Structure formats: C-alpha cells, structure tokens
Amino acid sequence: MAERIRSFAEIAGRYDVVLCDVWGVLHNGVEAFAAASEALAAARAAGLTVVLITNSPRPYPGVKVQIRGLGVPDEAYDRIVTSGDVTRALIAEGPRKIRFIGADRDYPLLDGLDVTPVDMEAAEAVVCAGLRDDEAETAEDYRTELAALAARGLPFVCANPDLVVERGHRLIPCAGAIAALYEELGGRTAIAGKPHRPIYEKSIAEAREVRGDFDLARVIAVGDGMPTDVRGAEALGLDVLYISGGIHAREYVEAGRTDEARLDAFLSREGAHPKWWMPRLQ
Structure with missing residues (x-):
C-alpha cells in the first residue's frame, strides 16, 4: 500500500x-x-x-x-x-516520405531530419505527434484515415504516448490514443516515450552528466x-x-x-x- x-x-x-x-x-x-x-x-x-x-x-x-x-x-x-527527443531517432531510422499527423506547433519534431511530409497515397510511414485539433477532435475522427494507412502496412511512429492530458479542468486526447486505434486496426507502432525504456535511459544518462x-x-x-x-x-x-x-x-x-x-x-x-x-x- x-x-x-x-x-x-x-x-x-x-x-x-x-x-x-x-x-x-x-x-x-x-x-x-x-x-x-x-x-x-x-x-x-x-x-x-x-x-x-x-x-x-x-x-x-x-x-x-x-x-x-x-x-x-x-x-x-x-x-x-x-x-x-528520443522519438527523433525512430523517425530518422524509417522511410523518408511520411504522413504527418499533428498540429502546426508539432512540426519542430521534424526539424533537421531527412524526412518529407507527403499526402496519404505517397506516404511510406506515419509519424503522429498529436491530433490536428485536440480541442475539437478525438481519435475516432481518424479511424478512416488510419484504416487506410494500416491496410497498407505502414509503420506508425508515435511521438507522444499519452492517451490524455489535463488542460485546465478538461481531459484532452493525445497521440497515444491515435496509436492505440492504429494497433486496434492491425497496424504496428513504434514508441520511445514513457512507459518505454529509451526515454528513461536518456533521462538517467542526463542525470549522470549532471552529478x-x-x-x-x-x-x-x-x-x-x-x-x-x-x-x-x-x-x-x-x-x-x-x-x-x-x-x-x-x-x-x-x-x-x-x-x-x-x-x-x-x-x-x-x-x-x-x-x-x-x-x-x-
């Protein structure tokens, strides 16, 4: 207890x-x-x-x-x-042409990486940083898009594993909810943030640099x-x-x-x- x-x-x-x-x-x-x-x-x-x-x-x-x-x-x-920080390595290891899912504020995730956001038909992988409009949408709004991407077997990199976060006194959906739906539709995901080990290894390494x-x-x-x-x-x-x-x-x-x-x-x-x-x- x-x-x-x-x-x-x-x-x-x-x-x-x-x-x-x-x-x-x-x-x-x-x-x-x-x-x-x-x-x-x-x-x-x-x-x-x-x-x-x-x-x-x-x-x-x-x-x-x-x-x-x-x-x-x-x-x-x-x-x-x-x-x-730790997801950028996963993106760099994957295909160059990506279907990016996220808001405009999320594009710095791609800065300096040799990838190009393209439309669904040209995409070779999916990178999801969040919902395009998390104030109005839920993961369900992406079902049709995700089903088409999963049917083609595209790998899906999730940059924020959280399902929801608090914004004020409301719960707002995050990229993790979209990743969960992609898996439900038969797609495969790659995640480096919490609860996965890479983000902890990086954090411990940063702490050791300090002390x-x-x-x-x-x-x-x-x-x-x-x-x-x-x-x-x-x-x-x-x-x-x-x-x-x-x-x-x-x-x-x-x-x-x-x-x-x-x-x-x-x-x-x-x-x-x-x-x-x-x-x-x-």
Whole structure:
C-alpha cells in the first residue's frame, strides 16, 4: 500500500535523483502549480538532481520555453528529456516520405531530419505527434484515415504516448490514443516515450552528466499517469511518488476529497505499487 506524504521534503533525503513528469505535475496546460516547482527547487537546493521527463512530442528547447511561459522557473530542474527527443531517432531510422499527423506547433519534431511530409497515397510511414485539433477532435475522427494507412502496412511512429492530458479542468486526447486505434486496426507502432525504456535511459544518462554515477535505488520518479509515468518507472525498478490529483482523480476523488479505500482499490486494479502518494507535489 502506498504511503501518504504531506511534503516531498519528508522523503527527499532518501534520493539523489528525481525524474519528474511535467504535464499534470508541474502544470495543467494552462497554469503552473507553484508549490510543485517550489518543491523541486528546494530538492535541488538540498543536493538532488532533477530531470523533467515528459511525453511532449516537442524537442526539449520548445518545452523549456513553454513551461517557462506557464510559470515553471528554470530553478526547478537541471535537465529536460522529452518523448520528442528520443522519438527523433525512430523517425530518422524509417522511410523518408511520411504522413504527418499533428498540429502546426508539432512540426519542430521534424526539424533537421531527412524526412518529407507527403499526402496519404505517397506516404511510406506515419509519424503522429498529436491530433490536428485536440480541442475539437478525438481519435475516432481518424479511424478512416488510419484504416487506410494500416491496410497498407505502414509503420506508425508515435511521438507522444499519452492517451490524455489535463488542460485546465478538461481531459484532452493525445497521440497515444491515435496509436492505440492504429494497433486496434492491425497496424504496428513504434514508441520511445514513457512507459518505454529509451526515454528513461536518456533521462538517467542526463542525470549522470549532471552529478556523476549513482545507484538506481536512489532515484524516485514522480508522476500522475498510470499507463505511462507509473508503469514505466516501475518497469525500471524505480520508487514512485504517485500524484493522485492528476488525470485519474475521477476514480477516487469526490467533492475534493480523496477516498483512500477507492484509491487503494484503483492502484490494485492497475497492478501498481507506488511507494508514496500525495494529491499534488508540494
């Protein structure tokens, strides 16, 4: 059973490195959670190394600009590793002519790569960074397009494995939902972001560049996403601090209060074993 903590400072002395999720922990897509940034800044001041690990399809410079604009200070972290960073290698290994699925803001994922976005008929692979209009669409809106692509056996690279994220107080679909539908239609996908190993290996490598070697037993992962943050970290054998007020809060929060019995039942159903939990990082 996960143990409830009131402050990250209660457990910070057990660890050397924090791998912290971004969307849902540090901000909700509209505004930053100031207490979360303060907690990470305090951890760094106490000697911990903080690597932000996010399923954003943007390479890390774009995420740095984005979160700074939302109110996350640079002092809250040492490095950023994104799903976009590790996905670029998958794109580079594939065919040159791609069907790109995503919004205009997602095109920096392709910067400097020898690939060309083309129409469906000419495509030799699919690269998905997100929905073209995530405010109005769902994955189902792509069923016909995906069925045609899957029928041709085109490989599908997913740059953001998240199914949904919070934007303000709403849940917004992500590229992971489109990838799941592509698999349902018989297509094959390639994913490097959470919960898959490449993004964790990159994050650990970045932390070692900052502080030198360390034991993985002294690494804690912080996140709110069960299929991504929690499963990915646990697969690597890392301790997990589960942020319960994120995308799964509807499972066990009522009238602003966490029903701990329902939370425990939820974690049990998910086969998850976080060491600690708290509603929001602070």
